[in-house]
Amino acid sequence: MSLQKITHVSGRGVHVAGNDIDTDRIIPARFLKCVTFDGLGAGLFADDRKAAGAAGGVHPLDDPRFRGAAILLSGANFGCGSSREHAPQAIMKFGFRAVVAESYAEIFFGNATNLGLPCVSAAREDIQKVAAAVAADPALELTVDLVAKQLRYGSAAVPLQLRESARDALVNGRWDAIAELLEGSASVQAVSARLPYLQARF
Amino acid sequence: MAKSLFQKVWDAHTVRTLANGQTQLLIGTHLIHEVTSPQAFGMLRDLGLKVAMPHRTFATVDHIVPTDQRTEPFSDPLADEMIKTLRRNCAEHGITYFDLNSGRQGIVHMVGPEQGITQPGTTIACGDSHTSTHGAFGAVALGIGTTQIRDVLATQTIALGRLKVRRINVTGRLAPGVYAKDVILHLIRVLGVNGGTGYAYEYGGEVFDRFSMEERMTVCNMSIEGGARVGYVNPDETTFAYLKGRPYVPKGAAWDEAVARWRAVASDPGCTYDDVVTIRGEDIPPTVTWGINPGQGISIAENIPAPADAKSPDERASIEEALAYMKLQPGAPLKGTKIDVAFLGSCTNARLSDFKEVARHLKGRRVAPGVKAIAVPGSQIVSQVCAELGIDRVFRDAGFEWREAGCSMCLAMNPDKLVGDQLCASSSNRNFKGRQGSPTGRTLLMSPVMVAAAAVTGAVADAREVFGVTP
Numbered sequence: 001m002s003l004q005k006i007t008h009v010s011g012r013g014v015h016v017a018g019n020d021i022d023t024d025r026i027i028p029a030r031f032l033k034c035v036t037f038d039g040l041g042a043g044l045f046a047d048d049r050k051a052a053g054a055a056g057g058v059h060p061l062d063d064p065r066f067r068g069a070a071i072l073l074s075g076a077n078f079g080c081g082s083s084r085e086h087a088p089q090a091i092m093k094f095g096f097r098a099v100v101a102e103s104y105a106e107i108f109f110g111n112a113t114n115l116g117l118p119c120v121s122a123a124r125e126d127i128q129k130v131a132a133a134v135a136a137d138p139a140l141e142l143t144v145d146l147v148a149k150q151l152r153y154g155s156a157a158v159p160l161q162l163r164e165s166a167r168d169a170l171v172n173g174r175w176d177a178i179a180e181l182l183e184g185s186a187s188v189q190a191v192s193a194r195l196p197y198l199q200a201r202f
Numbered sequence: 203m204a205k206s207l208f209q210k211v212w213d214a215h216t217v218r219t220l221a222n223g224q225t226q227l228l229i230g231t232h233l234i235h236e237v238t239s240p241q242a243f244g245m246l247r248d249l250g251l252k253v254a255m256p257h258r259t260f261a262t263v264d265h266i267v268p269t270d271q272r273t274e275p276f277s278d279p280l281a282d283e284m285i286k287t288l289r290r291n292c293a294e295h296g297i298t299y300f301d302l303n304s305g306r307q308g309i310v311h312m313v314g315p316e317q318g319i320t321q322p323g324t325t326i327a328c329g330d331s332h333t334s335t336h337g338a339f340g341a342v343a344l345g346i347g348t349t350q351i352r353d354v355l356a357t358q359t360i361a362l363g364r365l366k367v368r369r370i371n372v373t374g375r376l377a378p379g380v381y382a383k384d385v386i387l388h389l390i391r392v393l394g395v396n397g398g399t400g401y402a403y404e405y406g407g408e409v410f411d412r413f414s415m416e417e418r419m420t421v422c423n424m425s426i427e428g429g430a431r432v433g434y435v436n437p438d439e440t441t442f443a444y445l446k447g448r449p450y451v452p453k454g455a456a457w458d459e460a461v462a463r464w465r466a467v468a469s470d471p472g473c474t475y476d477d478v479v480t481i482r483g484e485d486i487p488p489t490v491t492w493g494i495n496p497g498q499g500i501s502i503a504e505n506i507p508a509p510a511d512a513k514s515p516d517e518r519a520s521i522e523e524a525l526a527y528m529k530l531q532p533g534a535p536l537k538g539t540k541i542d543v544a545f546l547g548s549c550t551n552a553r554l555s556d557f558k559e560v561a562r563h564l565k566g567r568r569v570a571p572g573v574k575a576i577a578v579p580g581s582q583i584v585s586q587v588c589a590e591l592g593i594d595r596v597f598r599d600a601g602f603e604w605r606e607a608g609c610s611m612c613l614a615m616n617p618d619k620l621v622g623d624q625l626c627a628s629s630s631n632r633n634f635k636g637r638q639g640s641p642t643g644r645t646l647l648m649s650p651v652m653v654a655a656a657a658v659t660g661a662v663a664d665a666r667e668v669f670g671v672t673p
Binding site: 030050077081084103106165168177178182184187192196 | 214215216217218220221222223224226228230237238240241244249251254255257258265266278280281283284287298321323324329330331333345346347348349350352353356357358359360361362363395396399400426427429431449450452456459460463495516519520523613614615632634635636637639641642
């Protein structure tokens with residue numbers, strides 16, 4: 001199984017502002033009633049989008065100016081709450097290829113990385129600068145560069161942070177660990193043989 | 203060198219270091235349920251792989267099960283497909299499955315401990331963020347996503363970076379009318395909803411030493427609400443007494459050997475932690491959330507925060523957002539706010555001790571007119587024991603609906619949902635927007651006894667006053 005080496009992601013951006021955006025908001029639980037991940041894109045931020053519409057506004061994801069965006073900009077502690085992989089799946093199925101936020105909740109970050117969805121961090125002021133540039137020109141192309149660890153837009157750039165293990169996995173095309181984990185099977189047997197609770201049979 | 207439990211368990215389960223620097227970690231016990239596993243089995247099939255250790259994989263059904271009428275097929279065809287898929291996957295791969303007719307079904311985080319599958323010194327993974335519950339036994343228990351479920355099914359391992367360890371001491375004693383739920387709500391309020399990112403929380407101190415296993419589970423359960431993927435308590439005599447005689451624990455001489463191993467896995471005196479936090483038990487009040495994340499809690503005696511109280515622009519924005527969603531008045535008391543629904547259930551607080559404690563106070567009282575009150579035991583075993591003790595009768599007589607075991611209105615993947623902007627006094631773990639099944643539904647997290655106090659008075663109340671608990 002050879003995986004894509006994800007060194008950079010380019011595309012238009014959209015800013016979904018706010019801190020502590022939890023996975024129930026990213027994909028409400030009713031959309032979890034499924035046995036495949038197909039079709040989850042439609043449920044992305046479903047309740048937030050509906051609420052924005054009901055209040056007479058428009059959610060950024062429904063704003064035609066940002067249609068087709070590939071890079072999602074957001075705030076701190078993005079993806080907190082439930083471990084549902086449906087959250088990064090919905091983000092990807094909607095069409096996003098990278099997330100740029102101040103910080104991430106642990107399980108969400110791991111789930112996204114395992115799917116090849118880079119979740120990079122940037123300083124708040126920098127995200128706001130990029131968001132302002134995107135608002136001014138929604139067609140602006142952004143590039144998340146995982147090698148140079150920077151986000152470029154127009155003639156400007158801001159620095160990005162990304163945990164080295166995740167960066168390594170993405171740029172070297174080993175973000176899905178299954179092949180490597182399978183290779184370790186002999187060592188798995190050896191380690192399990194030393195753990196008495198794994199020997200019990202019921 | 204002195205080591206923490208986390209270090210010992212991590213080291214004992216380390217298979218090797220992967221190319222990106224993460225650890226290939228052996229997962230001794232894998233728990234699965236119907237919501238996050240079907241896609242993992244699908245991936246396994248696509249890759250032509252088998253389940254590596256079916257005898258270390260245990261399944262139950264909890265999120266989507268109706269709690270009123272359980273005849274199959276379920277009225278919700280999607281839910282029905284999910285239970286059938288789980289059943290089929292377990293049969294195909296030889297996985298032990300605690301089904302609806304087993305008498306042992308329940309919320310996955312209740313079933314593991316009840317069966318004695320959850321043991322000290324082990325690694326446990328489950329596709330559910332509240333897997334941290336099992337840490338109450340001194341296990342390193344991790345919530346994982348579906349791709350990692352596939353990894354565990356196929357290899358019994360996951361790729362993971364090592365966590366730091368924060369020791370959290372709760373010293374002294376809790377005041378009367380203050381519960382384990384208040385301890386964790388208070389800790390999250392103090393440390394923040396993302397304060398635990400990158401950490402395993404080790405809970406200890408006199409309060410935890412005295413806690414029952416069920417109280418320890420309540421605290422460990424909500425570690426993830428504070429951002430910590432893992433929370434645990436060192437195993438002790440309380441742990442061993444709870445486990446003894448349960449179906450999946452060793453018997454006879456093997457039991458004595460297991461206890462010796464479990465004793466040895468506890469953190470060594472003098473081991474170093476990456477961080478230490480100490481909180482006085484006496485300082486913890488009955489705590490209720492007023493906002494849209496579990497860190498937005500206040501003492502029952504406090505007023506709802508106002509944007510002007512904020513210490514940062516961020517906090518101000520989050521208070522404003524929460525007040526707007528919750529339709530609450532800044533600076534007003536939360537106490538006295540009328541509720542519509544009282545929910546007593548979830549993997550946080552649906553154990554026997556929760557129902558016993560509530561029943562003690564509820565006896566002879568009635569749910570206030572206009573309040574819908576539902577009690578949902580976390581497992582069939584809890585339900586059974588409550589029936590034997592007449593606890594179900596106390597709830598029914600008080601006007602609660604007494605339901606069958608499942609996750610129910612904690613996340614409302616079954617028919618139990620809030621309607622419109624109903625306000626719910628809830629013993630569950632998350633007060634996120636829309637969490638309880640209505641996109642405008644509102645949740646106040648609190649201890650089970652506080653839920654009961656709200657149910658009988660029809661409004662958020664100080665249970666100590668309602669039930670005459672004197673300090």
